[in-house]
Amino acid sequence: MRKQIILQAFDMTAAMHNAHGLWKHPESRRHREYKSLDYWMELARLLEKGKFDAVFFADVLGVYDVYGGDEAAALRDGVQVPLNDPAFVIPAMAAVTNHLSFAVTVSTSYEQPFHNARKFSTLDHLTNGRVAWNIVTSYLPNAAQNFGLEKMVKHDERYQIADEFLEVSYKLLEDSWEEDAVIADPNSGVLVDASKVHRIKHKGTYFSVEGPHVSEPSPQRTPVLYQAGTSEKGREFAARHAECVFVGGPTPEKINYYIEDIKARAEAYGRRKDEIKAFTFLQVVVAETEEEAYSKYEDIKKYWSADAAKAQYGGSTGYDLAAYENEEELFTYKHTEQGQSRAAYLTKDAARPFTVKEIHEKFSKPAEMDIFVGSPEQVADQLEDFFVRSGVDGFNLTHYITPKDLQDFVELVVPILQERGLYKKEYKEGTFREKLYNRPYLRSGHPAKQRKRS
Template sequence: MAKQILFNVFEMSSAMHNSHGLWKHPANERTRRYKDLDYWTELALLLERGRFDALFLADVIGVYDVYQKSKDASIRDAVQVPLNDPAFAIPAMASVTEHLSFALTVSTTYEHPYAHARRMSTLDHLTKGRFAWNVVTSYLPSAARNFGLNEMIKHDDRYELADEFLDVSYKLWEASWEEGAVVNDRENKVFADPAKVHEINHEGRFFRVPGPHLSEPSPQRTPVIYQAGSSPKGKEFAAKHAECLFVGGPTPEHTKQSIQEVKRLAESYGRNPDDIKAFTFLNVVVAETTEEAEAKFEEYKRLWSGEAAKAQYGGSSGYDLSEYTDLDAVFEYKHTEHGQSRAASLTKDNPKKLTVREVLESFDTLKRRFAIVGNPQQVADGIQAYFEATGVDGFNLTHMITPGSLVDFVDLVVPELQKRGIYKTEYAPGTYREKLFGQGKRHLQKGHPGAKYRHAEKSTV
């Protein structure tokens, strides 16, 4: 059987995500309904009908205010603000679905692992093991200020903190409660065996956590770990920790090289590179005919906001594009403490040197390179070609109009991919980790740094 594509939907608990300016489209329901629980349960049912693997929920904990040194552009055009906590809708969505999984973005920069571990265990319990954690470090200066810091923690230091954060979390999830600790023995009046519940006694550079973990082991113990770092430090972190890698690149060749680099690094950590699934961005504009799809795309172009796109880029890269006044100068890479992969995307990682004029123009209009546009066969051709050229395992599907773009994808593209044998017609049973890696593999796999904390005599993998 041909390798089958994994699909997530890339979403955010906000009025808009990355379809800048399209909040103005009259069919964009998320703009007015993202605050309603019904919006999220209806979305979950749609995604399960389309056999999506997971709903991937992005998040930030600050306002994009680097561009023009102001928050105004972001607030005016709903650039990931206003923004709700994405965790609260997950149990409701899980309650109306059987197989759809959920990946939640939580930053290690301003959380504490003790409380965080309980939150993650709770969500793994309530979803019956259909849960993943997208590990990020926070790059927005406004977030640092609101958490009482004068400036952001430096990029590489954020990863050092994150590495210890995960170490503490693994100890709480894997080492604190043994399998069989909860006996629920009414006759002998013992709910849990104290001899099988352990302190972790972590003493580190950033955290001191004696334990024990407050929650009993959830179906997966440790949620599936997503990570999206593309800087040298981020790739090392992903190679060590990630089970699902979120990767991008200006060309299919670049994306393929990034995946291969992380997998080689994973082997150096004693991990099986097959224990990492790679995902990249996908955006689609599809209709029954090519002409209808092109008309949709032109409509979206008219609503696009270049100012919103520049505001989002400014916060994620650290580059304030309003300061670049020499339009014919080369847009060069400079180090920032923001997202280094975003900073590199239009500079040292781009196939050719760009001028400032070219960079600014790239944000001012919706470009065809950001989406596959066409009828179902054309879109499926584009997806299949990229899938085969890069070696990715799946895609995080963004969307112009919600839920309309997703309805189009489910109704028009999914059947075409299924007909080609490269997309599932039924879900596999089990937890999210089992759906990704195989039946019986509900816990971290051997070689993963978190697995070493599991009581050896109780290991199931």
Template sequence: MGKQIILNAFEMNSSMHNSHGLWKHPENKRQRGYKDLDYWINLAKLLEKGKFDAVFFADVLGIYDVYRNSKEPSIRDGLSVPSNDPALLVSAMASVTENLAFAITVSTTYEAPFGNARRFSTLDHLTKGRIAWNVVTSYLPNAARNFGLQDMIKHDERYDIADEYLDVSYKLWEQSWEDGAVVENVEQNTLIDPDKVHEVNHEGTYFKVEGPHLSEPSVQRTPVIYQAGTSERGREFAAKHAECVFVGGPTPERIRYYADDIRKQAKKHGRNPENIKIISFLSVIVAETTEQAEQKFEEYNSYWSTDAAKAQFGASGYDIAEFEEQDQNEPFEYKTKTEGGHYKAATLTKDAPKQQQTVGEVLNRFESLDRSSYIVGNPQQVADAIQYQFEQSGVDGFNLNHLVTPGDLEDFINLVIPILQERGLYKKEYQQGSLREKLFAKGNSTLPDDHPARKFRKVLHESK
């Protein structure tokens, strides 16, 4: 059997996610349902029916306020606000599923590693090893101010903090507790062998943590590490730490460039590139006929919010409103460098479908759904396009975006997945085991020996 597609549902515990203005669509249940536990329970059941590998929860810690130097456009159109904590959904969704996994986004810039390590150990226990951590460094100026900072920490320093944050986390998960520390010896009145639980005594540039970790080792010890970042620093970080990396690009060739670079850098860190899965984004509008799919696209387009799209682009650190007063025929280019999300800025320059665009062409991209970013068609056409993207880009899977929930997911599951299964591109049954075992099929729930976290286990064993 050849390589099969890994598929995650791209989600957020909020009223809207990457579906600017679509909250107005009469069949969109997200706005009314996202704060209702039954909504998420039903979604979990639907995704497991479709054999999805995971639901991937994005998250932010502030409001997009770069566009027009204002929070109003984001608040008015529900751009990632209101937004609730995604981690609190996992236990309920896990209780009605057996195989669906959960990737939770948590920033290394603002939350302390000790509490975060306990959060993920707890979730990994409760889900029996179905947890992943999407490591982000946060790019919103409002998030920095929400956590007491006047200005955002610079882009590359955020990755320096993340590097040390991961080291602290690895020490807590991999080094603090030995296997077999919980002995439950009634005769000796000993639940836990104190000689097998250790302080980590981390003292670094950004963190000082004594330990020990409060949670006993979970199924995976360290959750599966997800990361998204196409900047040079982001790719280097991913090559060192990540097991699943999200990359974007306008063409399969550009995506392959990023994927190859990450795998090449992984070798420099002593890692086997096969221990890294590359995931890209997938946006689909499907119906039983091509005509119906095109009608659906136009219907969705009629609800589109230009302001919300421009506000989200503020993640780049650039206010697109500043270009609205320029000559529309001028070449589009950034005059300065920002500390925002480099990947977002690149979508209009080096990762744009057309390398040199005019200001007018760039601004026009925000006016409607970007047709070039969507696969629109009947089930056969959509399956063909997915297969082409999968084979030409060299990725291992996709994060599936959806505009109207749950209808778009239901259509994809009912219309497209059976065709992918017939072609051998998508699983008909889940593999057994933890998320890490499902992804890498090596019969081991814990990290492989080539991962940098394993050095902390080695320290533990060498000290015995």
């Protein structure tokens, strides 16, 4: 059977995500309605109608305050602020769907593993096993300040913390409760067999957790594990832990390089290459005809906010574009403690060096290398070509005008992909992991399973 595309909607429970300035578009609803459960339930129904596999919720824990030295630009155009906690909309979205899954971003830098394990066990129970965890280490300086730190923990140490965070999580989710611990037998008067519930007694460099886990095993036990980041440390972490990786790059070939590198590293850990599925960004502007699509795209450009785009870039990289005075200077890679793969994107990973002036021009409009524009057939052609050349398993579909762009994609592009055999016509039954891998639990070669209960 032909390899089929896995589709996820890329979103945030915020007034705006990465459609910088598009809140001003007359057809945009999200900045008015993102606080409403009705909005998120309507979106869930739409995505399930389009046979989307999941909605991928990004999240941050601070404001973007690098550009210009403060958060003014970010606040003016709602750069991922105001923002609510994505975990709270998931039960409502799950209640009106049967198959749509939910990937939730949670940072290992500022959470505690015990609390996080209970959150994901709860969500996995309430959704009948339709939950994933996007593991991030957080890159905003303001987030560190919000959690009592003067400065961010250094980039590489954040991954050391994440490794131990995952070790504790596996102990709680996989080891603490045996599968048949819950008896619920009125005749014996025993709800839970105490001999089958275990304290984890973890004492490490960053965490001390006694246990036991307070939630019984959920349908997947451990949620499907996502990781986003293509820095050296990020790829190493993904190779060890991730089932799904979110990979960006300036070309399909560069994305393919990162994917193959992560999979090769995974093999070195005793894992199989097919244990990892890879996703990248997808942005689509589609209409009935090519002319209408380009007219729609030109209209989108009118609302674009360059300052908002620069604010988001500044927070994610540590590069304050407002501080570059010489426009003819080459824009080169400089180490920061923020997102290193994002910093590499327009510097050392770019096909050629850019000047500061060219970088400013790039942020004055949507990033054209990441956008497919055209009629439904043209968009399907572009998507198929990228799918084959990059080697990804699927896409995180972003959207300028929400929810209209998603509606257009579902109505115009999905049927063509289905006709070509590139996209499913019906969902498989089961949990999210069963849909992705035909099994409910992590594979035996995964580090979560390669441990012995203490």
